[in-house]
Amino acid sequence: MPTASVNGIDLHYERSGEGDRLLYLNGSGATLATTGMLLTPFTNRFDVAAHDQRGLGLTSIPPGPYSMADYAADALGLLDHLGWDSCRVVGISFGGMVAQELAVTAPERVERLALLCTSPGGPELASYPLHELVGLAPEERSRIGTTILDTRFTPEWLADPAHETDRFIAEMMASRNQVSKLPEVLRGEWEQLGARQGHDVVDRLGRITCPTLVASGRYDGIAPLVNGEAIAERVPNAELRVYEGGHAFFGQDPKAIPDTIRWLAEA
Numbered sequence: 295m296p297t298a299s300v301n302g303i304d305l306h307y308e309r310s311g312e313g314d315r316l317l318y319l320n321g322s323g324a325t326l327a328t329t330g331m332l333l334t335p336f337t338n339r340f341d342v343a344a345h346d347q348r349g350l351g352l353t354s355i356p357p358g359p360y361s362m363a364d365y366a367a368d369a370l371g372l373l374d375h376l377g378w379d380s381c382r383v384v385g386i387s388f389g390g391m392v393a394q395e396l397a398v399t400a401p402e403r404v405e406r407l408a409l410l411c412t413s414p415g416g417p418e419l420a421s422y423p424l425h426e427l428v429g430l431a432p433e434e435r436s437r438i439g440t441t442i443l444d445t446r447f448t449p450e451w452l453a454d455p456a457h458e459t460d461r462f463i464a465e466m467m468a469s470r471n472q473v474s475k476l477p478e479v480l481r482g483e484w485e486q487l488g489a490r491q492g493h494d495v496v497d498r499l500g501r502i503t504c505p506t507l508v509a510s511g512r513y514d515g516i517a518p519l520v521n522g523e524a525i526a527e528r529v530p531n532a533e534l535r536v537y538e539g540g541h542a543f544f545g546q547d548p549k550a551i552p553d554t555i556r557w558l559a560e561a
Contacts, residue, residue, distance in 0.1 A: 297352075298345075300371025301364070306352035307345035307372055311337030315381035316558065317369060318344040319389030321411075322424060322490060323470070323483050325351030332544065335551050336384065339559060343381075345372055347392070349482030358485040362493050366395040373403060382558050384408040387517065387541065388486070391415065391493045394525070397506075398498040407506045408554050411514055411541050413521035414528070415493035422516040425487040436468035442515035443467055444540025463542050499528035506532040507557050509550065511543030 298305045308326055318336060320329055325346045336342050346353040348360060348368055369392060373381065380403050385393030390412025397404045413421040422442050427435045440447050443464060452461045475483075506529045510522030519536060526534035535553065539546030544554075 298372055298375040300375055301367045303348055303354035303356055303368065305345050305348070305354070305368055305372055305375075307343060309341070309343045309376070311340050311342045313340045314559065315378050316340035316342045317373065317378075317381050317383045318342050319369065319383065319385040319392045320344065320347060321387030321389050322486060323350065324386075324389075327351060332386070332551075335555060339555050340382070343372060343376055343378075345369075347389075347486065349485045355478055355482040355485075358481075358488065360485045360489040362391060362395045362489050363399070365392040365489060366399050369396050370400055370403065379403070380405050382406045382408075384410070384554065384558060385412060386410045386544075387412055387421075388490055390517075391421075391490065391495075394495045394499070394502075395493075397504070398495050398501040401501055401503045404502075404504045406558055406560070407502065407504050408509065408558055409506065409522075409525060410509045410544060410550075410554065411511055411517045411522075412525075413493070413517045414496045414499060414525050416496040419496060419521050419524050420493065421490070421521065423491065424516075425484075425491055428484065428487065432471040436471045439467060439471070440464050443542060444511070444546075445513045445515045447540070459546060463545055467542070496524070496528070499525060500530060502529045502532075504531065505560075507554065508532055508534045509543075509554060510534065510536055511539040511541060511546070512536050513538075513540045514543065516541040 390409040508526045526532040537543040537547040544550040
């Protein structure tokens with residue numbers, strides 16, 4: 295993967311696919327090495343640029359603290375590096391927070407904006423405080439993580455053979471808590487959570503001028519539906535779509551990703 299020197303860091307990115315230009319922004323702790331399955335459908339339709347965000351993967355882990363403005367500036371720096379004056383943008387979870395910060399900072403750079411399972415932040419509309427889980431034992435972190443991933447995810451629900459996909463998603467997410475990581479990697483992840491904690495675009499969402507899709511999971515306990523509704527109410531040209539699932543509704547509702555791709559592809 296190539297590297298771009300932007301905003302004082304070395305940003306690792308990849309570019310693949312053909313079509314309209316699309317910037318893809320990952321969620322908390324996610325890297326290019328872990329997101330291929332979700333990224334591939336977009337590369338089948340778009341010229342996609344995606345990167346390891348600061349503090350993660352193969353991108354630099356500079357001294358903290360980090361801010362959401364830093365993450366937006368990194369993304370804009372990548373667009374400059376690629377020579378993209380503007381593009382479509384899709385942000386998932388934390389990536390949706392970065393996408394909002396980018397769109398209110400440089401609205402002229404965003405042609406269409408898709409925000410999936412995300413929140414506008416601030417004291418009333420923030421996503422679940424994941425930083426509070428960091429010091430917990432892995433088993434407890436996994437237990438809480440499962441209950442907020444999808445508010446239906448009780449042991450009884452996940453034991454039901456009819457919910458095999460849900461069980462797979464819950465087990466996959468819980469397995470992340472069992473991975474041993476170097477201290478510097480953990481520091482980068484912690485700095486990202488610190489920036490996430492300070493996310494707040496509530497009073498600036500009216501600056502977004504492009505068509506905007508807000509997609510939320512009906513049972514999301516991390517970025518609750520009410521947060522998606524709040525974004526859609528404040529962005530002038532926004533549409534809200536609700537899918538049957540939780541924070542990972544795009545893996546639960548088969549309509550979600552095809553819908554998002556079709557919407558992003560509109561002229």
